Amino acid sequence: MESDGRLTRGMLIQGALGEGKMLQGSLDSSGPRFTPLVVVELASDTKEEAIAWILSRIRDQQQNGGAELLVEQLGPGVGAQEKENPNMFLVGATRQRLLSGAEEVGLFKECNDGSMRGFTCANKHNFKDFEGDGDSFLNMAECQYIIKHELDTLRAKDETHVPGHTQVKLYPGKSIIRRLQSKGILIQIFPLHGQEELKRLSFSWYKKVKLSFQPLDNIRHYYGEGQALYFGFLEYFTFALVPMALIGVPYYLFDWEDYDKYVIFAVFNLVWCTVILELWKRFSASLAYRWGTLSRKKAFEEPRPGFHGTLGFNPVTGRKEPLYPNAKRQLRVYLVSLPFVLLCLYLSLYIMMIYFQMEGWVLSFHDEEPTFWTGILMFIPSIIYAVVIEIMNLIYRYAAEFLTEWENHRLESSYQNHLVLKVLVFNFFNCFASLFYIAFVMQDMVLLRQSLATLLITSQILNQFMEAFLPYWLQRRRNKKMIRKVQKRRTVEEKELPLAEQVRLEADMSTYLGTFDDYLELFLLFGYVSLFSCTYPLAAVLVVLNNVTEVYSDAFKMCRVFKRPFSDPAANIGVWQLAFEAMSVIAIVTNCALIGMSPQVKAYFTESETQLILWTVAIEHMLLAFKFILTFLIPDVPKHIQIKLARLEFESLEALKKKKMLEASDLSKTME
């Protein structure tokens, strides 16, 4: 059987390639006969029938249910070794196919009159950048997104299983790519980097030393809207913290312990947090409008690859699809996941108490015989605790992913929401519990300030290391190996790698897992700044500094460390907006409590502590009410964009009306 398989292999693939040409070693310099956009890597033990079938389905015409894309096998690399996977395929498409795909995915592009409209092939000449045949109309990221969408919506017809793999069952309407992915036949599918564009982008992004805004439009052009919104938010957040940082500096320099001033700082802080979050919504709406994602309709969401259940009919689409009872999922969420999260929170509390015991031991040790070494020892528990927190966050993250996977959510968005919620709550608790304990149980403001500083600085250093330098170092090692391998075979005159090597190099790069961790980091930093801002005004300065380096290290890792991610047409930062707003609500409560507890404020209410607390609570409630009213009063979308959106809607309504009137008059004419 084995030898048989090997015999038919070449023939089958040759057949599938259509024009009968095998792309082998020759490809490494000349490349395929189309611009390769996306790489599909199948497992090396995939049967030849399966490969031939997959390729033919990808190539087949749309009216036959195919994806009508171009696909070729990648030839072996220069240093072709036994362990190299031969089943790498390059996917591309004709210009015409990409344009019709752009219409299918509902891409919004700028028109000649400056408005954003859904692209249609019929009206293509109304669009601003459409020149000639429209060769440069779609950028590479858009093309790759379209190809991804076309591959994802490639559905089984009447196949009961993947040819050659009887265990990989199919049924009419099942997305082929998703099934291959969940069964491990499809190892990965990723878009290729555009070397030229990447070089230009990285130069304007992080290689310039001069201070300037990030090239958001270029980032969006290369990575898509989701990434660009993250970097936009990072930049916005950094600038928004600058006033807080500036006000914080004199507090630190002159060692102002005057709580009158702290009160002013805290109140400014709270109002500022609310205002910047509201203004971000407006700013992000402007960006999303400019990028055409604000009014873009979401396509119907398919079940995620890992979703399983008994086969049935989807009540919405009427398509055959696995169904999983919602009640069962709810049971899993409330009876397993929720208790697990609570247990983890308890564990985190327990570890926190150990930390405080350690802190106590060290302190007593230092008090007995204070030397230089015991002075240094004082910092050890905090640092250990900060490291332990990071490790716990990491472990919990895996557990949360496992649990959320097990909860078996039908939609990727629902999976993401449950994962974010789980991770968010634990991280929040883990990072801030000790600070809450110090602030409100021990009521030790000096220790609070010290702990806050230690935690903030340690976690910043750890993060930068884990996030950028470590992966970069690993990637660099891999790069060098590959370059050495290529150089072994031939003298490299051009600095660029041949395509086959470049593809294999990118295939080996780490996969970027989305903006989750980046947002989470910002969220925790926001917590450090806002929750206890009135005790440690320097926090904002540290966070601003961190964010500036973060921009560079994130940009660097996106350009050099990771595979290019598929663009994700986001219109806002989603659940994170909510998370940041929740944090700013909690910040109002903690800051009011801290101010109420301060000795200076207490001095005003010597006669009655009750009066003090009542005043604090009253002011807190007023601030909360004020925050909600402010949120309500500031419109989420700027006026000029509201008008543009209203105009679009009005025009479509009018067009519909006109069309109906025309149809009616046509009808009456034919009846006459």
Added chain:
Amino acid sequence: MESDGRLTRGMLIQGALGEGKMLQGSLDSSGPRFTPLVVVELASDTKEEAIAWILSRIRDQQQNGGAELLVEQLGPGVGAQEKENPNMFLVGATRQRLLSGAEEVGLFKECNDGSMRGFTCANKHNFKDFEGDGDSFLNMAECQYIIKHELDTLRAKDETHVPGHTQVKLYPGKSIIRRLQSKGILIQIFPLHGQEELKRLSFSWYKKVKLSFQPLDNIRHYYGEGQALYFGFLEYFTFALVPMALIGVPYYLFDWEDYDKYVIFAVFNLVWCTVILELWKRFSASLAYRWGTLSRKKAFEEPRPGFHGTLGFNPVTGRKEPLYPNAKRQLRVYLVSLPFVLLCLYLSLYIMMIYFQMEGWVLSFHDEEPTFWTGILMFIPSIIYAVVIEIMNLIYRYAAEFLTEWENHRLESSYQNHLVLKVLVFNFFNCFASLFYIAFVMQDMVLLRQSLATLLITSQILNQFMEAFLPYWLQRRRNKKMIRKVQKRRTVEEKELPLAEQVRLEADMSTYLGTFDDYLELFLLFGYVSLFSCTYPLAAVLVVLNNVTEVYSDAFKMCRVFKRPFSDPAANIGVWQLAFEAMSVIAIVTNCALIGMSPQVKAYFTESETQLILWTVAIEHMLLAFKFILTFLIPDVPKHIQIKLARLEFESLEALKKKKMLEASDLSKTME
């Protein structure tokens, strides 16, 4: 000129009637040659040219910019007198015109497969109740709504002013009806009651003595969705209060002063309030889905009749329209309206303080020589205060309407929101300020209970009187006059009035000003129940009793006292949902505070008042957080309706895709 005018009058109208028949005395028995649906009353001093022009515009074909409706003048009544206005017109439409109008307004109707879809003439036979020519497909309220819409969108062509009234300026695209209305030429436009249907409805609604749900579908059928949602909410709210009332009764009967029990009652209350408001959203979504308003698209909103400004071009529609700078409006809102409201609130506080002084005088008077009369005197200040509150609310209402009108809002919805906000805040303050003062400043729970009871009962009695009995009595007097007048002329065998009399009778009826006052009343009652529920558990019982009578009196006044209102295709109770939710948030704060202040709870914290307050605040915050999480967790639309909506959207997406593919293949065929 006068005699000239009178001479041409008959001729002009005769011309406008098209077939040259004058409808006069003969109409009262035979009626016009179509079902009259809507009455348009023009001022008696309207020039003949103007009338002829208006009628011709209403009758003109749609392609000429007319409304293509049927319209006839109402003949004089039986007791025709000098002062009777002759310019009353009956408007109707052909069946075909009504169906095409239904498509234009985007009416949703039930299909054969049970789903709700937008009606289109092309697919008319797919709709469930469409039989034969579709004579009974649209109900009377829908027909009247369509006619109203067609009249409202009747636009000026190139007229510069209304013929015969040079001061009534027009410009292309201006809604004629709105201009006539704002200039006082159009006195009123109202739909006719359907006597048969009204009789049936009123019988099943309030004339039956047996306990049953209200016939919501019939109410919606007759009055439209906005009214039906109000009555649905009234009924839902009443049933939702029953458990609270049942639990409250033993507290009153056994005089339980045990605060442990009060705490349980209050906590139950708070959770209950949140849950019922969330469930109402779901229930209202079900109703709105069944009535076809949930997914119905809102038409583009025209400026309200009273809106004025310099003529310019609307940035959305491109139509000529008055424009008024938003900044100017904001200035009026923040520099005039806001200070005015604050001043009124201060005034209300001032009057409250006078009340407490009066209360003090009476008490001291009673304490000096307690007699039976001084005992009765004790109640006088509360009753006077309750009456004064109602009067102040009434006066303020007029002021708020004037101010909001003066703010010159472009849209009716924006006008309504500003008005509701103004009235809501003042009414809330006016009704509850004294209770807050007694509860939290005087901390006198006995007085609080007494005041709550007095205020609640007095305002209930006043409301029922002002709302139903007074208008009914006035209407009854008018009715009798009319019947006497008719009887004078001829012996009335049939009990029904002739059409001309019926129309004039309805024209004289009071105009129903919308659900505003009804919701406001419910809102205040909800406040009485929820804000201080733990001191007066009987409040729920009183409110339930009030609501039961309210159903009857509101039903009665809708059927007998008021002109029929135009139906209003509402999908929810709008801003009132928000208002009720805000009230339930405030209720959490007040109830926690009340419980914290109770002597029984204080007894637990004898050693430290601080501890008590901290606990109270902590529990309050937890309850608030719990409330928000609950609001977040309970989906606003029931699952099965979500699925139906998703299916509709999916189908339209698929249809669009299929259409595009067909067009593409057509194109390629023609190119071959």
